[in-house]
Amino acid sequence: MAGTGVLMLLFLVAHMLGNLKVFFGPEEFNSYAGWLRTIGEPVLHASWFLWLQRFGLIACVVLHGVAAYQLSRRDLAARPTRYQHRPPARASYATRTMRWGGVILALFIVWHILDLTTLTVNPLGKPHHPYENVVADFQVWYVNVIYIVAMLALGFHIRHGFWSAAQTLGANSRDRDRLLKVTANVLAVALTAGFIAVPVAVMIGVVS
Amino acid sequence: MTAATHGTTSTSTMKLTLRIWRQHSPEDGGSMVTYQIEGVSPDMSFLEMLDVLNEDLILRGEEPVAFDHDCREGICGACGMVINGRAHGPERTTTCQLHMRQFSDGDTIDIEPWRAAAFPVVKDLVVDRSALDRVIQAGGYITAPTGSAPEAHATAVPKEAADFAFEHAECIGCGACVAACPNGSAMLFTSAKVNHLNVLPQGAPEREGRVLDMVAAMDEEGFGGCTNSGECTIACPKGIPLQSIADMNREFFRAATKRRR
Numbered sequence A: 001m002a003g004t005g006v007l008m009l010l011f012l013v014a015h016m017l018g019n020l021k022v023f024f025g026p027e028e029f030n031s032y033a034g035w036l037r038t039i040g041e042p043v044l045h046a047s048w049f050l051w052l053q054r055f056g057l058i059a060c061v062v063l064h065g066v067a068a069y070q071l072s073r074r075d076l077a078a079r080p081t082r083y084q085h086r087p088p089a090r091a092s093y094a095t096r097t098m099r100w101g102g103v104i105l106a107l108f109i110v111w112h113i114l115d116l117t118t119l120t121v122n123p124l125g126k127p128h129h130p131y132e133n134v135v136a137d138f139q140v141w142y143v144n145v146i147y148i149v150a151m152l153a154l155g156f157h158i159r160h161g162f163w164s165a166a167q168t169l170g171a172n173s174r175d176r177d178r179l180l181k182v183t184a185n186v187l188a189v190a191l192t193a194g195f196i197a198v199p200v201a202v203m204i205g206v207v208s
Numbered sequence B: 001m002t003a004a005t006h007g008t009t010s011t012s013t014m015k016l017t018l019r020i021w022r023q024h025s026p027e028d029g030g031s032m033v034t035y036q037i038e039g040v041s042p043d044m045s046f047l048e049m050l051d052v053l054n055e056d057l058i059l060r061g062e063e064p065v066a067f068d069h070d071c072r073e074g075i076c077g078a079c080g081m082v083i084n085g086r087a088h089g090p091e092r093t094t095t096c097q098l099h100m101r102q103f104s105d106g107d108t109i110d111i112e113p114w115r116a117a118a119f120p121v122v123k124d125l126v127v128d129r130s131a132l133d134r135v136i137q138a139g140g141y142i143t144a145p146t147g148s149a150p151e152a153h154a155t156a157v158p159k160e161a162a163d164f165a166f167e168h169a170e171c172i173g174c175g176a177c178v179a180a181c182p183n184g185s186a187m188l189f190t191s192a193k194v195n196h197l198n199v200l201p202q203g204a205p206e207r208e209g210r211v212l213d214m215v216a217a218m219d220e221e222g223f224g225g226c227t228n229s230g231e232c233t234i235a236c237p238k239g240i241p242l243q244s245i246a247d248m249n250r251e252f253f254r255a256a257t258k259r260r261r
């Protein structure tokens, strides 16, 4: 869970920063998307790096999900009887929503690939014009809702997930606990805000 | 001291409604049974309050409520019940050291046994915690020569290591961490035991085997996995910190890579 989670997190930071190029207009954004297909050249053939990354990320998503399923099965079996008296949990909202938050993110990833990679559900769906596709997307109210809800879920998932991964990997200690929690919150807020900036910018007309 | 303030006992007593999990045998279904109790002094411990209830039940010819206890001074780890949904009740202490002044006249108090697949109910509030003993047996010991006591200064222990070991040695094995964990996980207990011995020179010969074997034993007993919910640390009467789990994981990775070589 921790290993795959951290790999996906690294991708998300790069992805979020890349998305912000949308603020510099269609030429810059589209040429950036084109450049993504040239990474690794000439050692690698065109788009090979992109495909390696795709397979790597799909493996991460699947392994992360399988591990979450196995852990949940084991955890539910270890606590078969609930208490009659259930006071409010003391764990944070982020901690308590890891399972459902993860399910929301998995559904979002499927939808997101159908939307902006395969362009199957994209309102414009013009190949090699990611900027135009993104702008077309966020003209539609429910696309905005899907993206914003998913990004809020992502923020909560990372808020608990980053620190929890540090615990699991043995990277936490009494001295580092505060720093890791602050880092988790900064990452969560930065990723959520950075990703949400794009639909919001299209909605208010800053990007069109 | 004047007669009016004689002793520290306050005069007002409480009337409480108790809802207690009654279960005749491990096979029995069990259910919550309601009891009324009067004359509870705020200075009684929680177990003394149950003693009063039990005396009453015995006089009425009913079966007293079974619960575990021994030292009644918070050091043995025998006592433990879930009070209003919290392991050991509302205060950070053991059930035997919890006092009735934490409750108010007229309160309804729900009392349940530790709940975990690895802790089957024996009777009423008594659960079988021998799973924790088996985790200890897997590695919670050091190999020491018998005979006369060694010279106390023969093995130097750095101050930091001694403090760290002492902090973890405080774990009394009560199992509140397991009872409070939504996953019935014993990671806090196991980490306390592993860290206590692994940091000391006396524990060094078994350092790798200890963490690997104790974690394996823990998994075998049917305890759940850790999701870092943190409920264990809040419930722990000895305040074993959550970072102890990270400390144990670090030991685990170190041992796993060392063994493979």
Ligand code: HEM
Residues within 6 Å of the ligand: A012, A015, A019, A033, A036, A050, A054, A057, A105, A109, A112, A113, A116, A117, A130, A134, A147, A151, A154, A195, A196, A198, A199
């Ligand atoms: C509002 C936020 C987001 C926007 C605007 C956005 C936009 C995009 C765009 C335009 C692409 C296609 C890039 C290209 O064709 O070169 C893409 C690809 C991708 N996005 Fe996002 N994205 C967002 C959030 C996310 C999140 C949160 C995740 C993960 C949970 C994610 C996962 C992916 C993946 C895995 C790909 C790669 C698919 C491929 O290999 O082509 N995205 N995104």
Ligand code: SF4
Residues within 6 Å of the ligand: B170, B171, B172, B173, B174, B175, B176, B177, B178, B188, B189, B192, B232, B235, B236, B237, B238, B239, B240
């Ligand atoms: S870690 Fe704390 S709660 Fe768990 S067994 Fe030890 S003393 Fe009890």
Ligand code: FES
Residues within 6 Å of the ligand: B068, B069, B070, B071, B072, B073, B074, B075, B076, B077, B078, B079, B080, B094, B095, B096, B097
């Ligand atoms: S009876 Fe010994 S700790 Fe409570």
